[in-house]
Amino acid sequence: MKDLRKEKANISKASLITLVVFIVVLAIMMTVFCVLYAINKYSYENSALSLENIYQRSFFDLVDNVNNAEVKLSKLINSNGGVYSQKLLNEIHENANDAQNDLSYLPISLNGIPETTKFINQLSGFTSVLSTDNENAFSKENLKSLNELYNTISEIKYKLNEVSMDIMKGYNISKHSDIKENVDYTNFTSKIQNIKTFDEDYPTMIYDGPFSDSVVNKKIKGLNYPEINKDQALEIASKIFENAKSVDYISETNGKFKTFDFKIIKDKSEYYAQITKNGGKLLTLSSFSNRKERNISNSQAIEIALNFAKQQGLENMECVWSDLVGNDTYLNLAPVVNNIVYYPDLIKVKVDLGTGEILGWEATSYYTNHVEREIKSPTVTKDSVKNKISDTFKILSSRLTLSPLEYNREVLTYEFKCTKKGATYYFYYNAYDGNLENILKVIETENGNLLM
Numbered sequence: 001m002k003d004l005r006k007e008k009a010n011i012s013k014a015s016l017i018t019l020v021v022f023i024v025v026l027a028i029m030m031t032v033f034c035v036l037y038a039i040n041k042y043s044y045e046n047s048a049l050s051l052e053n054i055y056q057r058s059f060f061d062l063v064d065n066v067n068n069a070e071v072k073l074s075k076l077i078n079s080n081g082g083v084y085s086q087k088l089l090n091e092i093h094e095n096a097n098d099a100q101n102d103l104s105y106l107p108i109s110l111n112g113i114p115e116t117t118k119f120i121n122q123l124s125g126f127t128s129v130l131s132t133d134n135e136n137a138f139s140k141e142n143l144k145s146l147n148e149l150y151n152t153i154s155e156i157k158y159k160l161n162e163v164s165m166d167i168m169k170g171y172n173i174s175k176h177s178d179i180k181e182n183v184d185y186t187n188f189t190s191k192i193q194n195i196k197t198f199d200e201d202y203p204t205m206i207y208d209g210p211f212s213d214s215v216v217n218k219k220i221k222g223l224n225y226p227e228i229n230k231d232q233a234l235e236i237a238s239k240i241f242e243n244a245k246s247v248d249y250i251s252e253t254n255g256k257f258k259t260f261d262f263k264i265i266k267d268k269s270e271y272y273a274q275i276t277k278n279g280g281k282l283l284t285l286s287s288f289s290n291r292k293e294r295n296i297s298n299s300q301a302i303e304i305a306l307n308f309a310k311q312q313g314l315e316n317m318e319c320v321w322s323d324l325v326g327n328d329t330y331l332n333l334a335p336v337v338n339n340i341v342y343y344p345d346l347i348k349v350k351v352d353l354g355t356g357e358i359l360g361w362e363a364t365s366y367y368t369n370h371v372e373r374e375i376k377s378p379t380v381t382k383d384s385v386k387n388k389i390s391d392t393f394k395i396l397s398s399r400l401t402l403s404p405l406e407y408n409r410e411v412l413t414y415e416f417k418c419t420k421k422g423a424t425y426y427f428y429y430n431a432y433d434g435n436l437e438n439i440l441k442v443i444e445t446e447n448g449n450l451l452m
Helices: 002-076 082-104 114-130 140-168 187-196 230-240 298-311 364-369 382-386
Strands: 246-254 258-266 269-276 282-286 317-325 328-337 340-342 347-352 358-362 394-405 409-420 423-430 436-441
Touching (some): 082 114, 230 246, 282 364, 298 317, 298 347, 382 409
Antiparallel strands (some): 246 258, 328 340
C-alpha cells in the first residue's frame, strides 16, 4: 500500500512538472507569436506608409510640374519671342516630360486617363518643336495653339489642386487603389479622371502616325464573341507569356472594355496585360526597358511585331508607321486588304531594340472598329486629285486608305505623303467625289511622343 501511495505521489509530481513545462512552453510560444505579430504588423504598416509616401511624393511632383508649366505658358503667350521665350519653351517641355514620369509612378488603372496623358504628351512635343523653330515659333497659328494649350492646362491645374486639398485632409492614395467588383476603375483613378473633362481643342498633329488615336465607333464592334471567365483569361495570358516566371491575376476592369488584368514577371521585368472578357483578346500590354544598347534593327522589330500580331490571330497586318525613340521602336500596324490601309483598325506596338521583346501593345482602336467591310471601288482617279496639290509640295508616295474622319465617318481616301520646307504633310482626298477631307502635319521631336 505504501509503495502504491508513493507511486501515485510520483505520478502527480511528474504531471505537475509536465503541466508547468507545458505552460512555460506555451507562454514562450505566445510571447514569440506576439513579438513576430508585432514585428510583421510594424513591417506591414511601415511598408504601407513607405508606399503611400512614394505615391504622395509623385502626385505632388505632378502638381508642381503642371503648375510650373501653366505659369510659364501664361508668360509665353504674353511674350514677344526672343531668347527668353525660347527659354520658356524649353522649360515647359521639361515640365511636361517630368509630369509624364510622375504619372507613371501613380497607381492609376490601365487606360484610366488617356485624354490627360495624351495632352501632357502633346504639350511636351509641341513646345519641343517650337523651341527649335526660331523663325515660325510665334506665328499667329502657333500663338493660337499655345493659347488653347494654356486654357487646357489651367483647367488641369485647378482640378489637380482640388485633389491635393483632399490628400492634405487625409485622403490615402494606397487605400483607394484597390479595384472592387463591378467597378470600372479604382477610387483613386476615378478621382484623377475628373481632371480630363476639358475639350480637346488643341492642334491636330501627328506624333505617332496618321489617325493613331482615332476611335470611330463609340460602340465596340470588334468583340462579338462569347464571354470567358477569369481562369480562361489566365490560361490565355499564360500562353501568350509561356516563358514567364509567373502570371498573376490582379484585378478586372469594367469600363468601356471589360477585361481581366494580369501582372507578368519575365526575365526580371514586369508586364501588365489586359485580356478582354469577350473573346479573350489581348487588349493592352505595358512594360519598360532601361537597356542602353541596340541589338536588332528596325526592320527586325517590325517582323517581330507582325509575328506577335499573327500569334494573336490577326492576319493581313502591315506596318504603316514606325518611330525610333531611344532604344525602342514604336510601330503602328493596320490591316491591308485589297491594297487599302484600314486606319480605323490600328494597333500600336512597342519593341525593345535591345532584346526584341514586345514592351507595349494597344489594340483598343482595332477591337472598337474592326468589322468585315464592303468597300466600293473609287469613282475618281488618283491622278485627278493629285493635281489639286500645290506645286510647292513634293509628293513622296500615295495609296488608298480607309480613313476615320469627323462625325464618326469612315471614308475611302487617296493618301498623299508630301514634303515642304523640310516638313512632312499628309493629304487625304475623297475617292468618290475628289474633295479634300483632311490634312495632317508630322511633328517630330528628339524625345518621341508615343505614350502607350
